[in-house]
Amino acid sequence: MHLSRFILTCMILSVAFSAPARAEKMHCPNVTDNDEKNTEIARKYFQMGGMYHDKQDFTKAAESFECVLKFIPYSLTARYKLARAYDAQGVFSLARENYEMILLLDSAEAGTLKPEIRKRLSEIKDLKDRVPVTAPVVEPATADEKTCPPVVQKGQQDAVLKIAKIIEVKDWVKARTLLDETLKKLDGATPEQRRLCLSTDAGVQLLLLAGVAHFSMGNVHDAREAFLAVFRVRPDANLPVKNPDTKLLSFYQETLNAYFATIAQEKERQLRIRELEEKGLIAIEPEGDPAVPVEHSPPADIAREKPLVFVCRVQDRLGAAKVSLVVRVDDGPSQEVPMEKLGKRRWVTVVPGTAVTFKKYAYYLAATDAAGGEVALWKSAQTPQELTLAPVGKTVEKPVTPPVIPPVIPPGQKAPAKVKAGPRFFFQMAYNYETGFISKGMETELGAITTNAAWGDGPMFPSVELGIFLYGNHRISGGARLMIANYLNENLDVEDGDDLNFFLRWVRFFRTNGLIRPYAGAGVLGGPLRHDVENIDLQGASAEQDVDMNDSHQVKGLHLNAIGGAQICLHAGCNVAVQLEANWLWNVYNGDSESQADTMNNFAFWFSLGVAVMF
DSSP: OOHHHHHHHHHHHHHHTOOSSOOOOOOOOOOOSOHHHHHHHHHHHHHHHHHHHHTTOHHHHHHHHHHHHHHSTTOHHHHHHHHHHHHHHTOHHHHHHHHHHHHTOOSHHHHHHHHHHHHHHHHHTTOOOSSOOOOOSSOOOOOSSSOOOHHHHHHHHHHHHHHHHHHHTTOHHHHHHHHHHHHHTTTTSOHHHHHHHHTSHHHHHHHHHHHHHHHHTTOHHHHHHHHHHHHHHOTTOOOOSSSOOHHHHHHHHHHHHHHHHHHHHHHHHHHHHHHHHHTTSSOOOOSSOOSSSEEEOOOSOOOTTSOEEEEEEEOGGGOOSEEEEEEEETTOOOEEEEOEEOSSSEEEEEEOGGGOOOSEEEEEEEEEOTTSOEEEEESOSSSOEEEEOOOOOOOOOOOOSSOOSSOOOOTTOOOOOOOOOSOEEEEEEEEEEEEEEEOTTOBOTTSOBOSSOEEEEOOOEEEEEEEEEETTTEEEEEEEEEEOOEEEOTTSOEEEOOEEEEEEEEEEESOSSSSEEEEEEEEEEESOEEEEEEEEEOTTOOGGGOOEEEEEEEEOSEEEEEEEEEEEESSTTOSEEEEEEEEEEEEEEOOSSSOTTGGGGOEEEEEEEEEEEEO
């Protein structure tokens, strides 16, 4: 019979024939240098612990599970069964200690046990031990927050030697399987314990080999996570493989560069947090999850031309990837201002003092997840929070001799522009180009009939426009344009074909700040549209009399006008701007002999470039 089986059989027989009086305390063997043998011994003592627990010998069960933890310090299952054995034995102090150790873990397996553990802890939190607390018979391997247990380090060293040989022959599947088994032994460790064990030489080598194996199998995400875990503890580590290929080397260096960029960003973020806290603009972030999804208090100290700070905290369970301050200033258009994450749950944005000149500031906060879905709101667009600034009034100051009127402007600064009272007007002069669609079978000015459908245009022509702004982002305007064209008449005499059009229209601006301000709208245009028809030879004349003629097609009546364009401001105040515009004209009423059905085929595109003045 195999020696290990013989030992286990003897243990079982000693339990089966033990007297009711307590037997001698259990002996736990020492940890060996063989990781496989250590695992086998731990497995046998785990089975013994379960057997003692079933027989309600909770003292022996606790000794057995203590022995398991000596060989496998981070066995979550052994830790949980040890806590239950102490709990059943009535040693509540040690039960609480082991239950609380499991609550520190963040693995999925621990997560399934936590609700039950929290419930049991609430039941035994004030209970005293029913039996005297004695020092554990088994002195487990070190499993604190300061060192990695030697047995764990030895297991990692053995695994590194085996995996390195497997990777040399490029058996990636076998290497990954052994890596997963080795790393799984740390599932029952706290984040700090896990970091300590993976920061040893063997732990670093293990993570590097994991990165190589995952990259070679095409698991780029897992490879990046393994390399990043190495860089956090040892950024100068080298790949533990002979003659790595160029793709692996390139990926390794790219991941290292991204890590250092992240570190630089984090340092900059911490400096901003420290600066804001030192200036008293934000308070030190409190610990713990907020009681509501989005915790926020409106700014209490609002002073004209002083920075305005918005701070909120978002619950962890929401998984917020972005928090935005959605604001309307003085009933203007809504603007979304992204907030920056400055802390574990804290999001901050600072409105500069130059922008704190409003009369009314209406806002709400919106938290969204990584997919852009809304997960929580503080207030809403329908019921926003409103802030107001008190009007500037007279202040009592000590007499100044002589009084300073107007106020002194510091060097290098300009006096703030005065806000114009009343409506704001608009004037533009533009240069235009138009092309129109001429259908087959249309009659030209010289009485010819078009033989095919084509586009016709004409020379560039000028226009003027005058309008007024309403509510800041709406504009109503009217104007005139002069289409210039000279054509031959039926007597072959040059005739002035200039046509005057008048138009009315409305546009809405989608941005009222910034240097580029797009807009769209609609309107009507009245008057004739004239477009050239391709030159033709005079019909019925001799060859000597053939003359190239200028001919055109004219569309009279009323035209619908669809508008799209943008103003490009020439300075911050945007009193002068270049305006680019595209128009679509469609004839809805024809004043000539064409039928109403024919008007459906008459449309044109009108393009405009002008200089606009707002006053």
